[in-house]
Amino acid sequence: MKTIKPYKSLFLLLLPLLAISCSLKGPRPVTETPTSGAIKVGVDESYQLLLDTEIHTFQSIYKYARINPIYSNEQDIFELFIKDSIRNIVVNRSLTDKEKEYLNSQQIVPRATKIAIDGIAFIVNNQNPDSLLSFFQLKKIFTGENNTWQKISKTSSLSDLTVVFDNKKSGNVRFLVEKLGLNDSLPEYCKAVTSNANVVDYVEKHANAIGVVSVNWISDKHDSISHTFLNKVKVVAVSPVYDESSYVRPYQAYIADQSYPFIREVYYISRETFSGLGSGFASFLAGDQGQRIILKSKLVPATMPIRFIHISNE
Numbered sequence: 001m002k003t004i005k006p007y008k009s010l011f012l013l014l015l016p017l018l019a020i021s022c023s024l025k026g027p028r029p030v031t032e033t034p035t036s037g038a039i040k041v042g043v044d045e046s047y048q049l050l051l052d053t054e055i056h057t058f059q060s061i062y063k064y065a066r067i068n069p070i071y072s073n074e075q076d077i078f079e080l081f082i083k084d085s086i087r088n089i090v091v092n093r094s095l096t097d098k099e100k101e102y103l104n105s106q107q108i109v110p111r112a113t114k115i116a117i118d119g120i121a122f123i124v125n126n127q128n129p130d131s132l133l134s135f136f137q138l139k140k141i142f143t144g145e146n147n148t149w150q151k152i153s154k155t156s157s158l159s160d161l162t163v164v165f166d167n168k169k170s171g172n173v174r175f176l177v178e179k180l181g182l183n184d185s186l187p188e189y190c191k192a193v194t195s196n197a198n199v200v201d202y203v204e205k206h207a208n209a210i211g212v213v214s215v216n217w218i219s220d221k222h223d224s225i226s227h228t229f230l231n232k233v234k235v236v237a238v239s240p241v242y243d244e245s246s247y248v249r250p251y252q253a254y255i256a257d258q259s260y261p262f263i264r265e266v267y268y269i270s271r272e273t274f275s276g277l278g279s280g281f282a283s284f285l286a287g288d289q290g291q292r293i294i295l296k297s298k299l300v301p302a303t304m305p306i307r308f309i310h311i312s313n314e
Helices: 005-025 046-061 076-082 098-104 135-143 171-179 196-204 224-232 253-254 279-286 288-296
Strands: 039-042 065-072 090-091 111-125 162-165 189-192 207-212 231-236 263-270
Touching: 005 046, 005 279, 039 046, 039 076, 046 098, 046 279, 065 076, 065 279, 076 098, 090 135, 090 224, 090 279, 111 162, 111 171, 111 196, 111 253, 111 288, 135 189, 171 207, 189 224, 189 231, 196 224, 224 231, 263 279, 279 288
Parallel strands: 039 065, 039 090, 162 189, 162 207
Antiparallel strands: 090 263, 111 207, 111 231, 111 263
16 A cells, blocks of 8 residues: 655645635625626716716715716717616617617616606807797707898897707707707708817807707706806797797706706616616616705606795785
């Protein structure tokens, strides 16, 4: 019978301990739950101010959760979502039938949670006296019929009109095209910059410009960015489709009662196949705390009633 030398025997005894030690020092899998882990969330740039606050609050409550936002235009956000580069997005349109069919073919059943109602706002230079426009005047601007300020108001001292969007791939462009029943091509005096913030800056510097921005960028007077933007430009009041004698601005109450004509719904869409951090964040946004943040930002929460107060001068 062969005998095992003492040093070999010791080595064999230590092998299990070495294996355990290596496994402890190596990378450990991160467990993702509805309140812990790390995820990327694609966010339409229209909602950057809102989501910055929502994410900060969520992470303050859940210390082991990390939400990493990717702010971009609508087209790129959906492209990342369909390609599975991100599992969760915040956008202002639902998935198309074609997108749903593709995801279903990949055995993915997407879930859409309505979290808010917002709108798009039209802004003009502070020196422009024409800050009241009817729905149909605006439509003629985007069909090319009203291409000068004189066609809108004969007393206007301004010349040719320029329309500025945030991005040629943005949801603001797509929404207007759908809302007004336009062709895909807009008049040549419509131009895109790179962001909602740049639209405000452009309109501030060009008296003949009218800008198209998300309401979220100018809705919350208590937010430093919104407050600054509101001082730079004027927000246009628009007449409802059914009543050209009255004009309303995109304030919370007029979005809620739908008298402001350019409103849309905001969704959190997830393709998670399990109950992970994305599901937890969706529940937070649609829950009491998340909805209160939306209410404070002067958008309309999807699940929380708004109290209207009528103030009489009598």
